[in-house]
Amino acid sequence: MTDPVIAARRLAFAFPRQAPLFHDVSFTLAPGEILTLLGPNGVGKSTLLACLTGRLTASAGEVTVTGHPLHQITTRELARQLALVPQDYRSGADLTVEEFVLTGRAPYHLPFSGPSGEDYRLVSAELARLDLLPLAHRKLRQLSGGQAQLVAIARALVQHPRCLLLDEPMAALDLGRQQALLTLLLKLRQQGVAIIITTHLPNHALILGGQTGLFFPDGHFTVGASKQVMTSASLSTLYQTNLKVFFAAALGRWICEPTS
Amino acid sequence: MHNRRAGWIIGGCFLLIVPAALLALCLGRYPLSLGTVLSTLRHPAGSGIAANIVYVLRLPRILGAILIGAALAAAGSAYQRCFSNPLVSPDLLGVANGAAVGAAIAILLGRGTWFTQLAAFAGGVAAVCLALLIPRLIGHRGKLILVLSGVVVTGFMQAALGLLKYLADPDSQLPSIVYWQLGSIAKVDFSSLIAALPSFVLGFVILLAERWHLTIMATGMANSRTSGINPRVEQPLIIAGATLLTAGAVALSGTIGWVGLVIPHIARLLVGDDARYNLPLSLALGGLFMLVIDTLARTLSAGEIPLSILTGFIGTPLFILILARNFAGGGSHD
Known part of the structure; x- marks a missing residue:
């Protein structure tokens, strides 16, 4: 068995x-494994991601x-291992798409230096x-929610992380783009990237498999x-509504739908 | 690829400073022809009225204007990115007034220009720390809170400055504090420029070296962390650099408002928000802008117009445009 990434x-x-938001959360993720986090609003999914990336302790x-324990890793080294696609991907700066995605290369830049030609490539x-190349020189703030979401994903991917964390990346995407992202995640998984993703759609967890x-x-x-933890009973308790x-x-696969 | 257009604009603005400075050397109450100015510059050992005007009166003043404008604009661009807040600047954060209190104490104590530089820096650091502390004490962070906190610090520092003026000797100390505080480059000479030079050089070097990280910090605290930047280390460094520049400028010429706020936004219209281009362009534009303003201040009327009056008339309407841009459609105000 390979060493866990996270x-x-x-x-x-x-x-x-x-009161504690959550307690006793344990898991292990090896390269090429996917962990999907499900739960109603406000249970601490994003907070867990913040704890995993060191923003919260x-x-x-x-x-x-x-x-290595999180507190022993420098911010720079951590950024080479983990990349986060946050829920609020709006940027404070008025950058172009290309400039914003370039910031994902920062963990590889020496202090006091900047992006190289290779980074632009x-x-x-x-x-x-x-499929974002036509938008490269557009301002980030002019993009639609879904486009900006994809740009945030591109930014995390150029970071070449060993573990990719995505906080509700599907929320702003249309159905076609959701399918495309699921396919992309499965491909990244094959390349050995560990993935942690939060979502409100149990079907995504069933498609992605893993944990x-x-x-x-x-x-x-x-x-x-x-397949083991996602039963009609557990999901109905989770969302306080009748699910099957x-x-x-x-479709040739397992799905989850409301019964009413 | 790299932004070649931005490179041309930045280079062009830096080059433009040279003819602008030559023109400024010619203009004044005693007009000199370009030929006279050039020949005086070619023979630095010369004497006479022209040499006196060029070397003693106009050249230090012109160099001072360029440096002060560049410093204030660069500091503004850095503060805006470092706090991910387009509404802050050396004057709005209270740094300029804090530095003014430090410098005024030095003037009251009758110490030299070096001590004035140090005291201005200490005052500026105290002000920026206060401005950052208030939102923490209230337990509320947002772009407007930081601006309001800057207003509070500015008010406090102005009161402190008022107290210092009240305590100052009305015959000897008061006039020099008042004159300096109004914002004038008229009294700048080579010795005060040399005293300010270390602050300027160090400040420019720190900010230019950090310009790529400034771009990342502008995208927000959480984002810089996931990009591998530890804001707890880099923010103090950038604040120190920007405060050195502000203190250097304030010690030379008093508080000159609006330059640090408005110039980075004009640079943004030309080359965008990426500090790799915005910071150098702000520097060049700030120098150019201040040179034009100072030349207007000494040529428009028989007397000297204090610089803050001119920058205020130009800066305030531009600030309204900036507000409109930032708050239109509820965009990015928090």
Whole structure:
């Protein structure tokens, strides 16, 4: 078995003077594995990602990245291992798409230096892969929500991370783009990238396979192989509504739909 | 590929400073022809009225104007990116007034120009720390809170400056503080320029070296972290660089408003928001702008017009345009 890229052990988090958001979150992710995080709004999915990337410090437990505890890794080194596609991808600066995606190359630049011709080439290639090349010189703030979402993904990908974290990347995308992103994620997984993704659509977890983590409203967390943890009963409890997981013969795969 | 168009614009603006400075050497209450100016410059050892005017009166003043404008604009561009907030500048954050309090204390104590530089820097650092502390104390972060906090610090520093003026000796110290505080480059000479030079050089070097990271920091704190930049290390360095530039400018010429806010936005219209291009262009445009303003200030009327009056009349309407641009459609105000 290969060394895990990222692992969490008995992680807990509470904002000051508030009840714990989650406790006892443990998982291990090897290269080429996918972990999908499901749970209702406000259970701490984004907070967990913030703890994993070092933006927030967990109140208990430990995160290790390639075997090293998070606090022992420099910000720069961490950025070469992990890339995050945040939920709020709007940028404070008025940059062009190309300039913004270039910022993803920063972990590889020496102090006091900037992007090279090679970096520009990598950025163009990544924009081309996501069909964004025609937008390269447009201002970020002129893009639609879905386009900006894809640009944020391109920015994370030029970082060449060993683990890619995506916080609800599908939220702004149309159905076609959602399918394209799922295909891209499966391809990245084949290339050995570990992936952690949060979503509100259980079907994405079923398509991606791998592991699924469920954040229950009471702060309880379960993780396991997607097909095992995603039952009609567990998902109905998770979302407090009647759901059914069943094999759709017409699609040839398992799906999850509301019963009412 | 790299932005070649931006390169041409930046180079052009830097080159434009040379003819502008030559023209400024000719203009004044005692007009000199371009030929006289050039020949005086070619023979630095010469004497006479022309040499006196060029070397003692106009050249230090012109160099001072260029340096002060470049410093304020570069500091503004850096503060805006470092705090990911297009509405801040050395004067709006209170840094300029803090530096003025430091410099005024030095003048009151009757110390030399070097001490004035140091005191101005200390005052500027104190002001920026206060401006950053207030949003933390309130427990609320946002672009407007930082601007309001700057307003509070500016008010406090102005009160402190008022107290210093009240305490100053009305015959000897008060006039020199008042004259300097109004914002004038008239008293700049070579010795005060040399005293300010280390602050300028160090500040420019720090900011230009950090310009790529400034671009990343402008995209926001969370984003810089995931790009491998530790804001806790780099923010203080950039604040130190920008505050050195502000303090250097304030110690020379008092507080000159609006340049640090408006010039980076004009640069943004020309080459965009990427600090790799915006910062050098702000520097060149700031120098050019201040040179034009100072030349107007000493030629428009028989007396000297304080610079802050001219920059205020130009800066305030431009600031309204900037506000409109940033807040249109509820865009990026938080």
